[in-house]
Amino acid sequence: MTTPAAELVGVSQRFGGFTAVDAIDLQIPRGRLTTLLGPSGCGKTTTLRLLAGYSAPTSGRILIDGDDATRTPPEKRNLGMVFQSYALFPHLTVADNVAYGPKMRGVPAAERRRRADEALDLVGLAHLGDRKPKQLSGGQQQRVALARAIAIRPRLLLLDEPLSNLDARLRVQMRAEIRRIQSETGLTVVLVTHDQDEALELSDEMVLMRAGKIVQSGAPRDVFPAPADRFVAEFLGYENFLTLADGRQAAVRPEHLRIVSADAPAGEAVAFDAVVRDVAYRGVDLLVTLEATDPGGHAVRLLADHRADTATGPTPSAGDRVRLLAPEARLALLEPDPTPTEGIS
Amino acid sequence: MSQTVKQGASPAAGHGTSHGMRPRHPVAGTLAVAGYVVMIVPILFVVATAFTAGSTLRFPPEGLSLKWFGEAVAYTPFVEAVVSSLELAVLATGLALLLGVPVTLAIHRGRIPGKGLLEGLFLSPLVVPELVVGLALYQQLMIGLHLDNFTTLLLGHTALLLPYAVRVTGASLALTDPALEEAARGLGASPLRAFVTVTLPMLRPGLISAGLLGFVTSFNNVPLSLLLQTRDFRTLPVTMLDYVQQSYDPMVAAASTLVLAATVVVAVIAERTVGFAKIFGGINR
Numbered sequence: 001m002t003t004p005a006a007e008l009v010g011v012s013q014r015f016g017g018f019t020a021v022d023a024i025d026l027q028i029p030r031g032r033l034t035t036l037l038g039p040s041g042c043g044k045t046t047t048l049r050l051l052a053g054y055s056a057p058t059s060g061r062i063l064i065d066g067d068d069a070t071r072t073p074p075e076k077r078n079l080g081m082v083f084q085s086y087a088l089f090p091h092l093t094v095a096d097n098v099a100y101g102p103k104m105r106g107v108p109a110a111e112r113r114r115r116a117d118e119a120l121d122l123v124g125l126a127h128l129g130d131r132k133p134k135q136l137s138g139g140q141q142q143r144v145a146l147a148r149a150i151a152i153r154p155r156l157l158l159l160d161e162p163l164s165n166l167d168a169r170l171r172v173q174m175r176a177e178i179r180r181i182q183s184e185t186g187l188t189v190v191l192v193t194h195d196q197d198e199a200l201e202l203s204d205e206m207v208l209m210r211a212g213k214i215v216q217s218g219a220p221r222d223v224f225p226a227p228a229d230r231f232v233a234e235f236l237g238y239e240n241f242l243t244l245a246d247g248r249q250a251a252v253r254p255e256h257l258r259i260v261s262a263d264a265p266a267g268e269a270v271a272f273d274a275v276v277r278d279v280a281y282r283g284v285d286l287l288v289t290l291e292a293t294d295p296g297g298h299a300v301r302l303l304a305d306h307r308a309d310t311a312t313g314p315t316p317s318a319g320d321r322v323r324l325l326a327p328e329a330r331l332a333l334l335e336p337d338p339t340p341t342e343g344i345s
Numbered sequence: 346m347s348q349t350v351k352q353g354a355s356p357a358a359g360h361g362t363s364h365g366m367r368p369r370h371p372v373a374g375t376l377a378v379a380g381y382v383v384m385i386v387p388i389l390f391v392v393a394t395a396f397t398a399g400s401t402l403r404f405p406p407e408g409l410s411l412k413w414f415g416e417a418v419a420y421t422p423f424v425e426a427v428v429s430s431l432e433l434a435v436l437a438t439g440l441a442l443l444l445g446v447p448v449t450l451a452i453h454r455g456r457i458p459g460k461g462l463l464e465g466l467f468l469s470p471l472v473v474p475e476l477v478v479g480l481a482l483y484q485q486l487m488i489g490l491h492l493d494n495f496t497t498l499l500l501g502h503t504a505l506l507l508p509y510a511v512r513v514t515g516a517s518l519a520l521t522d523p524a525l526e527e528a529a530r531g532l533g534a535s536p537l538r539a540f541v542t543v544t545l546p547m548l549r550p551g552l553i554s555a556g557l558l559g560f561v562t563s564f565n566n567v568p569l570s571l572l573l574q575t576r577d578f579r580t581l582p583v584t585m586l587d588y589v590q591q592s593y594d595p596m597v598a599a600a601s602t603l604v605l606a607a608t609v610v611v612a613v614i615a616e617r618t619v620g621f622a623k624i625f626g627g628i629n630r
Contacts, residue, residue, distance in 0.1 A: 053531075075530050078533070083528060084524075101532035104532055104533035
């Protein structure tokens, strides 16, 4: 097994009485894209800043390439950081921004220029080297920040909410762009985000954080269908929470609840009766709000997507008595959660 | 400067002038014009009397002549005083910036307790009457420690200029993204190199405006310079004051006009190179 690109061992960060990061252990796999995902205040950005060396942990150790870097200042870590604000130097041209890192490393002028061109080329901005950052759009500034971080040939590329300042369309484009750059350069990337779609689409490995702790980690394909607890499930967009007949908690997504007529057979699915309260038309489907008593005997409010063209059964309307089917395979069983509602903000 | 002067000249104008040069409020507009008149007209009288051919400081001037300018430039006490004033203003401004910038950085970027107290301390020379400061310096430094009067004056003026250095560069720093320095560090710059290559260029407008304000404040200062003068070291304002008490000829007006002209030249250069909006933009935080 190869050494992880970076490793946090029992790392805590306290600011006064507030514990931002609480004794976390984390390994960043080499050459992969890892996302730190969680709501604001969960400690993900603090973790990234600890990794980058912008603050020192209250306790614990940080290893980079297997070497202890806990007290190494940022300028000696050789990590490429892209800030949420991009932090481009406004008094320097785009090319000089990108060449800044090589310059600080004593790379001769001609070689600096070549490296800056190369990095700008990678992000598709080779033609804008003479501009000042102010003259670029937000998306272009973001690419310059990426190029600047890559130009130092970093051991890790750290991205702090890199897409949060872009509009929705550009954000989706840049996801593909980040993936492309990661696979072309083979860099180890750590990306902080609060957007679960972004994390699912980008990650090789996703790390979910809450209140300074890691609550679940793994590949998106493993995490998404099997959220560990209600917090993770809510964060990943599970809308419906049920108590099963045996008392266990389960989550199910609106697109996996089937609405059938009240007398339809249950088959392999968990079935229970419900009353339709509201139907909202959304083009491709209907979003149906229902009230039901779940198999555990609790009254619940549920959301179900109903595709009129593919789903069998009647088109629901408010007041209808129907039967809901939740296929066993689609039920995500949850760990009992000590504090079920805290954490989502 | 237009904005600063406008606000300073007509505080009563309030929101009426906030929409630019064309006031929508007739009352506010009138007050603004009155403000300009009150400030500028007396200066015009001084300038006009400087060109007189007569021998008294009187308006209207009797004839037109440049002779008082010649007299002023040839009058040794004035020439020596100009040199003294420049020397003092330049050194005090430099010292104030040299001390003020690290203090500003500590206040804005440092992790130190009692930042508010520190900032208050460095702004306090604005509040304490200068005569008191001057007397204190006279007693403690000149009498007590036997420092010469130039050193004492330099220390006094530096203290006087510190608030400008701290406040104005601080305003500049507050507008700068703290992530810039972090980015520089991450890219391999030592703290000192990050400061020189990134923070300092960001502070340039603030440094220039603090420098200009400081220079003008020191050059024009009377209370401190008056209390701490000696026969061999006097600043220009003190020398002119002294002169006016003894004779009332137009040479003082000529000297004042020259100082005014020099100030205008400095202002024009500043406007052309950096721009007032940028220089003084920092003050109205």
